[in-house]
Amino acid sequence: MFVVEQTSPTAYGNSLAFLLSQVGSRSGELFAERLRPIGIAPREFAVLSHVASGARTQQELADLLRIHRNNMVSLIDAMEAKGWVGRHRSESDRRAFEIRPTSAGLKVVGAVNAEVPKLDTALGERLSESERSALTSLLTKIADGLGLAAAVHPSVAGRRSS
Amino acid sequence: MFVVEQTSPTAYGNSLAFLLSQVGSRSGELFAERLRPIGIAPREFAVLSHVASGARTQQELADLLRIHRNNMVSLIDAMEAKGWVGRHRSESDRRAFEIRPTSAGLKVVGAVNAEVPKLDTALGERLSESERSALTSLLTKIADGLGLAAAVHPSVAGRRSS
DNA sequence: TATTGTTATACTCTATAACTATA
DNA sequence: TATAGTTATAGAGTATAACAATA
Numbered sequence: 510m511f512v513v514e515q516t517s518p519t520a521y522g523n524s525l526a527f528l529l530s531q532v533g534s535r536s537g538e539l540f541a542e543r544l545r546p547i548g549i550a551p552r553e554f555a556v557l558s559h560v561a562s563g564a565r566t567q568q569e570l571a572d573l574l575r576i577h578r579n580n581m582v583s584l585i586d587a588m589e590a591k592g593w594v595g596r597h598r599s600e601s602d603r604r605a606f607e608i609r610p611t612s613a614g615l616k617v618v619g620a621v622n623a624e625v626p627k628l629d630t631a632l633g634e635r636l637s638e639s640e641r642s643a644l645t646s647l648l649t650k651i652a653d654g655l656g657l658a659a660a661v662h663p664s665v666a667g668r669r670s671s
Numbered sequence: 672m673f674v675v676e677q678t679s680p681t682a683y684g685n686s687l688a689f690l691l692s693q694v695g696s697r698s699g700e701l702f703a704e705r706l707r708p709i710g711i712a713p714r715e716f717a718v719l720s721h722v723a724s725g726a727r728t729q730q731e732l733a734d735l736l737r738i739h740r741n742n743m744v745s746l747i748d749a750m751e752a753k754g755w756v757g758r759h760r761s762e763s764d765r766r767a768f769e770i771r772p773t774s775a776g777l778k779v780v781g782a783v784n785a786e787v788p789k790l791d792t793a794l795g796e797r798l799s800e801s802e803r804s805a806l807t808s809l810l811t812k813i814a815d816g817l818g819l820a821a822a823v824h825p826s827v828a829g830r831r832s833s
Numbered sequence: 834t835a836t837t838g839t840t841a842t843a844c845t846c847t848a849t850a851a852c853t854a855t856a
Numbered sequence: 857t858a859t860a861g862t863t864a865t866a867g868a869g870t871a872t873a874a875c876a877a878t879a
Contacts, residue, residue, distance in 0.1 A: 519720050520784040522822035525791040525803065526698050528810040533695010534825045535817050536688050558681050568860055580847065582862060604855045604860040622682040629687040635816040636809065641687065644809045647802060648690040654797040655697050660684035663696045667847055730837060742870065744839060766837040766878045829870055 543624040554621055555665045556584055560594055561618045566605040575666035593617055705786045716783055717827040718746055722756055723780045728767040737828035755779055
């Protein structure tokens, strides 16, 4: 397999949309790579980190993360099998399960959270401290402009339908 | 379906890695939405835009975009069926096909390229002109730092193996 | 013997529909 | 009648392996 050279530049290579998507996609890959040794998938971490910030039912987690509730079942199954969360019948609504983190689950969240600043440092390697904070601020403005919910990653939802 | 409120903030929500991935993912979705009326998938556009910037064989396109050559077959099949590209036996290597764009294919590339500045404007709606150019420059620095090839989007490759 | 393109098959992920138990 | 959770099935997308033609 050879590395192929570019003959003529494309029109979109320096566009904001392309750069955001390109760099963001790679950033997501690097994050997933750091998750692998910990034994957690990005989707599982999305669920677990929100469980850790307050017990929720499967339906509420599904709505928050825009994951279909049918798919939430196997996600919770897997995390329960790994001993990260437990299902507890809600006392106010006996149809629902409250999903609560175990101490092992909280440890996993802590381990992942500890990776994030390291990844940030790696990503901003060529940036000064002021450039890094400027970038964070600019990205936050765009996220707000797009109406993105804090700490909810669009791609954990899968392809959109509802 | 209800919108669920956040109880306590996650640790990663303001991290550079998360913001890049979150905003980049949404940017990619918005790009795909603009492609839909034109009738071209993001992966197809990745191939077609590079075909338009210089004829290449299927294997070279596969290497450049890191798409497996087996999957390149059906991609080219679909674009050939739509009349956007043609297969031409290479004269220097009779095993290979040179993929050349048709005039219809070039028109499609032009139509997509015309959407990109519009999307850039939408994304940068809350940014001043100087902020937009600063952001572009910062993202380019990060892309360089990550060793990303110009105009090659990581996610068109699918999940990595080779 | 290696490489280009091809085909067939398997695996993963997600969507859809239908079921149960509770409300 | 609607909702929370579950199960089963189907579909899209990608990976793997094996093949024919050419180098």
